[in-house]
Amino acid sequence: MFRIATRGSDLALAQTEYIQARLESLGYKTEQLIVKTTGDVNLAPFALASGDERKGLFTKEIEDALLAGEADIAVxxxxxxxxxxxxxxxxxxxxQRLDSRDYFIFKKKDQVSDTFPYIRADARIGTSSVRRRSQLLHLLPALQVMELRGNVPTRVRRLFEEGGPEGILLSGAGVQRLIEQKRFVEEQLLEQLAIMPVDVETLVPAPAQGTLAVQCRVADSAARDALAKLHDSSLAEILSVERGVLAALEGGCHLPLGIQAHAQDGFVEASVYLGKEFLKTRYPYTVQFTRRHAEPAVLREFLIAELKDASTPLYVFGKKDRMQSLSDSHTEARCIGVIETRPLLDKLPELPDQTVVGCFSADAVRLIEKLDARWFKNPTFVWGVPGEKTAEMLLQRGVRSQQIVIGDDGTGAGLARSLLAARESRLVGRRIVGLSAAAGREEFYDLITAVGLLPERVEAYATEAIEIPASTIASIQDDAFLIFGSPSSFHAFAASLDRVKRDWSKGWRICSIGKTTSEAIRLYSQERGVAHLSEPYMTAVEPDYDRMIKELLAK
Known part of the structure; x- marks a missing residue:
């Protein structure tokens, strides 16, 4: 018989009953031992406690029961x-992990919008979470965030009290469990409520949110063996990223940290939020970002270093002239020219009205400006560009916004998809001409050709690699950020590594400008068997060196 210690709240009992059912399905007998914690009896100490002390208000007596042998397991x-x-x-x-998202709960009659926060922008929102308060006020400063404590049904009922909150945030997993077991709130109140999951891009959940942890004594082999049959080792590895960052920041309930990691296509992706209220970080402002790596343990250490270490070296690789200008504005970064572009044309072709021009880079825009700027003045042309930066350059040269089609993900394939989505108005009956590097943007031409259209490739410029001196390669620290601005710059760096016979350091944090660069890195990883390169640590969709450098330097 396993005695399972639990708090007496509705949510704690629902969680414990789930574990009981799992164990009993395996043939074990169980019974509950309800334990009153300090937090259950008196919430007054909560405001004075910090970090793990706050969490201990709801766990200490349960752990004491385990240590005293009064219970065998705790949920x-x-x-x-x-x-x-x-x-x-x-x-x-x-x-297991249920829905890790926060759920926003409010009365249906108060809804005024189809997007978060659904109710009025200066509404009263109830939460006792430092993380949720930080994210809410960062996102929507007009909101009035008020303290809200008590068990889940008590918090929900406050929505119907005069002077209470107009909306509350709760863990989605807890809401799911309580609704399934009809312990959430009275049916007549539930019918009046809207319960909306909040996506991770809006509110990043707490570390390990949505997950149960089942505890026992280290010396109790019987309990350990039984619980091992419930354990999800893959999930535990993912959660080690979240809990590891939390522990490294020496945080608990007082920490405005949101982090959620999940496995995806052979790598682990982590969404991170850290509010400016936390002062023991290298960032002087609130940050929210997404990072990736093939190995959870490496991702965890990279995240910890990025949030704490202000001295991480930064190297940027790209076109020679661009690197020279970046060096002037970002003296803390080492900007190294690894490629040069050389024009292949001294004259542009004559194009009829209604032509679709695929313009894939700043180089193409500058070449058109040099050889025949009249293209920008033709009001019948349709301009296809992979991203906002190239579109901005066209607007500055007189192209109207309604003439421009922007790709959906910063790649040539994304541009092809955007053009094909407007095929009838943008492509049918028009000549399609792409200005690209020699043998570049194959995915664009392939997708357009696949639907029976005939795009013409104009090889406008060639890209040539610059050999990096062996001394420069040798000087790159093993824990550096490496930013690559294009597939060509990545391959030029890789070729220089081969020449000096240096391996790819597992400590390098590989960052890519654009999804096309990320794809080139993945393909190289597969072809060369460099597993830890299979997913760049950071990818910027827009070709904006300045923004990425400032983010990584915490400027």
Whole structure:
């Protein structure tokens, strides 16, 4: 018989009953031991406690019951456990992750919008979470965030009290469990509520949110063996990214940290939010970003270093002339020219009205300006560009915004998709001409050709690699950020590595400008068997060196 210690709240009981059902389905007998914690009896100490002390208000007595032998197992919401564990206890099972998102709950009659926060922009929002408060006020400063404590049904009922909140935020997993077990709130109140999941891009969840952690004594082999049958090792590896960052920042409930990691196509992606209220970070402002790596443990260490270490070296690789200008404005970064472009044309072709011009880069815009700027003045041309930066250059040269079609993801394939989506008005009956590097943007021409159209490639310029001196390659630290501005700059760097016989350091944080560059890095990883390169740590969709450099330098 396993005695399972739990708090007596509706959510704690729902979670415990889930674990009981799992264990009993395997033939084990269980019983509940309800434990009152300091936080259940008196919330007054909560305001005075900090970090893990706050979490301990709801876990200490349960852990004491385990240590005293009064209970064999304890069930916790993993996000509520302190980041530092009692040595005699262990987390023996992480059985599942339900919806990790925050849910926003409000009365249906108050809805005025189809987007978050759905209710009026200066509404009163109830939460006791420092993280949620930080994210709400960063996103929507007009909101009035008020303290809200108590168990879940109590918080929900406050929506119907005079002077109470007009909306509340709760963990989606807890809401799901309570609704399934009819413990959420009275049916007549539930019918009046809107319950909206908030996407991770809007509010990044707490570390390990939506996950249960089942604890036992390290010395209790029977409990360990039973719980091992519930454990999801792959999930535990993912959560080690989230909890590892939390522990490294020495944080708990007081930390305005949101982080959610998930496995995707052979790599792990982590969304991170850290509010400016936290002062022990190299960032003097609120940050929110997404990072990736093939190995969870490496991603965790990279994230910790990025959030804490202000001295990480930064190298940028790209076109020679662009690197020279970047060096002048970003003296902290080492900007190295690894490619040069050489025009292949001294004259542009004569194009009829209604031509679709695929203009793939700043080089193409500048070449048109040099050879025949009249193209910009033709009001019948349709201009296809991969991203906002190239579109901005065209606008500055007199092209009207309604003439421009922008790709959906910064790649040639994305531009082809955007043009094909408006095929009848943009492509049919028109000549299609693309100005690109020699043998460049194959994906654009392939997709357009696949639907029976005949795009013409004009090889406007050639890209030539510049050999990087061996001394420069040798000087690159093993923990550096490396930014690559194009597939050509990445391949030029890779060729220089080969020449000096230096391996790709596992500590290098590979950052790419544009999805086409990321794809080139992935393909190289597969062809050369360099597994840790399979997903760049950071990818910027827009070709904006300045923005990426400023973000990584915390400027």
């Amino acid at each position: 916790h919401s993993y996000k509520d456990l302190p980041s530092v564990s009692v040595p005699e206890l262990m987390i023996a099972a992480i059985p």
